[in-house]
Amino acid sequence: MGFVYLHRIVVTLCVLLLAGVMSVAAQAQVQADGEDAILILDASGSMWGQIEGTAKIEIAKTVLDGLLDDLPASSRLGLMAYGHNKKGDCSDIEMLSPVGANRDDIKAAVKGISPKGKTPISTSVKMAAEKLKYTENKATVILISDGIETCNFDPCALGKQLEKDGVDFTAHVIGFDIVDQKTEEQLQCLASSTGGRYLSAANAGELSLALGTAIIKQVDVGPASLRLKATVLEGGPEIQSGLKWQVIQSGGGDIVFEGDDKGSVTQSVPSGVYDIFVTRSSDGLKGAAKLVKIPPGAEQAVTIALNPEFPASVTPYREQVSVGTDFSVQWEGPNRKSDFITITQPDAPARGYTSYAYTNNGNPLKLTAPTTVGDYEVRYVLANPHKVLARTPMKVVEFDTSISAKDTAEAGEHINVEWVGPNTKGDYITVTKSDAKPRAYLAYIYTQKNTSPQKLVMPVESGEYELRYVFVGPAKNARSDSHKVIAMQPIIIIEAAITLDGPAQADTGAILQIPWTGPGRKRDFITVTALDASPRSYTNYSYGHQGSPAEIRMPVTPGDYELRYVQQGVHETDKVAARRPIKIVQSVATIAGPRTAKVGSEISVEWSGPAPAAGDFITITAPDAAERSYKDYAYTKNGSPAKIEMPVEPGTYELRFVQNNKKVIARQMIVVEDISVSLDAPESGKVGATISVGFMGPVAKGDWITVVPKDARAKKYNDYFYPRNGSPGALDLPKQAGDYEIRYVLDGERVVARIPISVTE
Template sequence: MIVFDGSNSMWGQIEGTAKIEIAQGVMDNLLGDWTESRRVGLMAYGHRRRGDCTDIETIVAPGDGTRADILDRIGGVTPTGKTPLTSAVEQAATELSYTDTPATVVLISDGLESCDRDPCALAETLEKGGVGFTAHVVGFGLGDADAGALSCLAERTGGQYIAAGNAEELGQAFSAVATAVSEPEPEPEPEPERPEVIVTGPETAPAGSLVRVGWDKTLDNRNYVTIVPAGADAGEYGNYIRVKDRSEGDLRAPADTGMYELRYMTDEGDKVLGTAAIEITEPAVTLSGPETALAGELFPVEWTGAVHGRDYITIVAMGAEDGSHINYFRVKDRSRNKLRAPAEPGLYELRYVLEEGERTMASQAIEITEPEVTLSGPETALAGELFPVEWTGAVHGRDYITIVAMGAEDGSHINYFRVKDRSRNKLRAPAEPGLYELRYVLEEGERTMASQAIEITEPEVTLSGPETALAGELFPVEWTGAVHGRDYITIVAMGAEDGSHINYFRVKDRSRNKLRAPAEPGLYELRYVLEEGERTMASQAIEITEPAVTLSGPETALAGELFPVEWTGTVHGRDYITIVAMGAEDGSHINYFRVKDRSRNKLRAPAEPGLYELRYVLEEGERTMASQAIEITEPAVTLSGPETALAGELFPVEWTGTVHGRDYITIVAMGAEDGSHINYFRVKDRSRNKLRAPAEPGLYELRYVLEEGERTMASQTIEITEPEVTLTGPDEIRAGTEATIEWTGAVHGRDYITIVPVGAEEGSHGEYFRVKDRSRQTMQAPEKPGLYELRYVLEEGKRTMARHKIEILAADAPLESGASLSAPETAAPGAEIDVGWEVETESGDQRITLARGNQAIFTWLEAIKISGEPPVKLTLPEEPGMYELRFLDVANQAVLSRKVIKVE
């Protein structure tokens, strides 16, 4: 199929002639003699409508003898629209049935894809999915930069891409494509023979067992090995396992005996690639148990010849169908276990059943007989009480004893307990008086094995308390005739439904206690309530009255201060006194304290000035019993400190108008939010103190902050400046020896001087000492030779304020002398630098070398022998890092000078 570009860009001219005319004029170069033996068609795109990415037309359908028709019709193509070349090639391939037969497409285009498709991705798809698909591409008038976007169509499908820049080159390109197309289509490669897989397995295996199967190769992880009857059709399968990335696995044998085949099969097409014969034999299973067992009991069973752990032993009615079961258990890796007998007496069978196919492999008859159970309890009991019960002949620990209404159906229960391994226990009586039954019930089948009648009678309970009580107070209550310790006494609104409660307590083993009155005055009831059924057994009316509470405090207080409060008429120690915004809802609080057994205390004022209320609030119901207005006013606080301070130093601060000892003075970044702080101290009962400056220089604020609400009451600007710290020490020293370190400009006595390897992270430290009030100190050098750094570090922020490089030499190394080196401290990777020197002595072999910092003395990366006047030029490595320049007297094996240089 020829796919011809009819897009608007074909009107472009080459040497004064439109590209469409040039292409139409040399078309016969493409349509040579080869068209007589091939089916050829013509497709064009972009030749009918503007801006339409679907403008693709098959002008001449592929067929025999179409050359003349194509040459005639090509002249009617008028460039008009877009360039949907990817869709056109895809449509041409589809019309040629490229997935079933070899297909060739010749694309002629002067432009790139303009309809958001990727021709390279299409080429991948056509190559993978096609049967001998080839695309040849002629790029007409395309620049080199654009050619790659089209050439991939040809390159990825085995075709040719030919660029043409004028009429002559286009004619030559068409001729070259004609030659390529005229070559006979290659014969499709024969389908490779399917590889054989060797399958291995045992010659025999018991029915239902796991069979270990092997295979010598895995062709696809989703292939599978199955077991089928000998001679089964290809494609059939029974139990199977996926081969995954293994070479063996366990396969479940069928339940039926006979001759079978193990087969390795492909997941795609279910083709058989390997087989092995196997005979499935009858398992030798035995089963034994007692001849009789009691209904519902656990009885012992033993077996031999277990086939698979998920086989099971069950009990079924005599003659039941295979696959039936009542109670059962899996055999797992055991040879004995216990099985639960059914609830109904009669003739049954024990069976060993294969999980595979549910075939019965062994069985034994068993008779289930009636248990002899007795049950005894009192003839009467009080509603809700615990009463004693005894029994004999327990069948199973999960059987239960219950109490039910007389004549209730089997399986009913009100209160109950499991018998476990006991012969006596206590049972809770129902709440309602009447005639009931005690029953011993098998868990298995919920059959009643023994019963006894019992009458539940009304308890005689009395309850007494005061006729009145204050809202929220604890008042005394007494009672007699308690039925159960979890019964409770409560107070409820007069006439409330049974089961209602406001405040309550459990009676336990007491006959008196205190109960909290509700917060709201009114008529209420005291009630004794059974936990069982929540029945009210006794009650008494009580009136809850309003307490007489008074509250007094100052008319004004400063924001954040502690001010005195007094009160009378305390109701309960957990009532509280609070301060709230004027008119706030009941239950609101800002600051508060519990009244306990006091009549006066201090309360913290809020941080914000304004009108507030003091309130006495009952804990019960959070009702306000007394209140007083109070105005919170602004404190007059002043704060002063220096205009500047050094980073990390302690500087003096003074203040007046302290509100509370837990207020604090802090330093924060200029403009920081209220409540921010860096370093701070509590004001306590002082008016001056020292504050630590931050580690970073900049503009900051000193602030006096109320602890209450973290409000700033006073502030002052302060500038933190950089300290001028110097640090000196030796340039080199032997390992383990002592060096004298000196410094100036110490900021704080807890600042420290440390020695660390060059390049160690900020904040690292090795050996160190605090500077205290000194200006010099000795320090022992590290034991490991190398390049190190002395650092003066602020304790505040762990900032390094001064550094001094020091080289630790081997303990027996000669110290450098007799020369000096001059070179830059730092330079760029690969840079050429000048190195100068001064030397006191001469010898036959003096060199300047460049080495890594940890490199042995007489080894180097680069060396220059001294033969003239300084300086010499030396090229630095490309790799950043710490390096060392060395002046070596090689003849005398001496190090005369060295200098560190950083490449960055």
């Protein structure tokens, strides 16, 4: 019905339920200090039912979480549930938390409840009463239930028996989303026969009703100011006169104010909790606000909206309509916020709907007929509270629908499918197993977005299937009126003729040309993978539409593998349509370079091995480094020898031939030796002056000489020159006096020589 409306309904129900539970728990506390109570939560399977898209059990859990936070610390509460462990078992009743349990433990117990079974109301209430020793002590049980007793007992008779046998036994009952009159009467009887209250948490229109909070004890701790006004409808004009007001302490207490022939009223009242009633003299229209909490010294305003009857009508342009087709409706009515026009079953509750449109979207409005033939009615529904203001009968008849394609197709084939149908939003053409549910689908096409005919991808597994036209329905959350198959055609899927060729053996990392025959469709691919790999698994691959032969690179780890032609399924498991075993053996490679080299120098490394391929390279790294590790490197595609620059730190390293960025297939140890470098420069100089710096030692491309503070990191520099340009070089001294040092930095990373210099003014 729209997110805002749905949110308001769910929040309203949560507030109603919380108010009901808290007010009942408050009564249990007020009746006698130290009195214990047990809360019984219905966890039968029906609690998975939804209220405007939210499961009732989730609403109840949220409410109970808030209840436990808000109850006074002195309140002693226990938790019992039924129907949460087994299906069809009337003995499935469990005391989840004893009376007086820690609130966090009760919260955890509530959170773990998952509805499954039956509704043993009578047995659970009797068990709770016995836990409270109701024949010896005052005892209060609070029951939250959304359905009727299903275990062949009479809750009404039980209530009378408990009232007779108990010292002072009371059962308060909250009927949660009860729509059946017989169920409500049964729960009401259980409550009333014990002197308790029956509270409805499903009637969103009774938001202002006092759900038991009338029994909260009044506390007079000082006066407050109360301003009362009434409006015609929520947010409408204020009624200026002719109102009779009455302010009563909640729970049947004293009348603290009465006023006749008034409009708005400002009145001083004691602080407390009040029920406020108003009646319009001209037509007897009534309104109320309950549980109005007025703190000491507060200036509180209360506005009550009076809701008169409204003339309304709905006039469809046709007396009958085909399933799933759109039709227009002319309407008259109050056009309040969230009022809507809908088509639904004649016996549906006021808030029932299939297709709908808000009245504020214009006149006439367009609706979509349900997918099931039958007698319906078009309604004008007042949104708050839900009330049918006008209704007109409407007959829904069959629509002429069809779907057609060839009777047999290859696995994975793209075939033409033609259809005739309502083409409403969400409708689709699909292919699926003959015995699949109406909501099942593999590949699909939306009918509204595409004109007939269209290409549809067939399943990759052979067998008997159906082409279907699926009507989604105007109410996607109404299971009885959505996802209906309104046309179908059987189709047989046969295996596609596919072959795959290739050698029985290949070297690691080799690039092979793999011939194949088959449909070569866009989603098909050729790959090499482990024998036991899943159908969707792959290493290197080539798509079928790229043609034969497929260029595939072999794995870099020796072992037994298989070449595969894989047909990718749409919403189904991929299928290996052809396979061929292949043994991968280690490719032979060599690497040869000097056994020693100087830090930062460049060396030549000879190598031999498999044909150069992407990701193959020669590098130098630590002997214990991971196989993917590298420092300087050269791709094998650039030929042999490879030019490799040595690290700047001396030590033992390893030259490596790495295949496909993954595996070392040849290696050689190399010792990288340190170098000796000397610097020659004046001991001091003036700020900003240019000095001459001489040096001796090997020179590499990335080396530099610079002047920096003594504590500067190795990569820090101010003015600098490259040694490769010859000795001596010129340096500009810093413009701030101080102690510095001249450095020779190897490859921009390591300081291999340094001398101090004093910079003066």
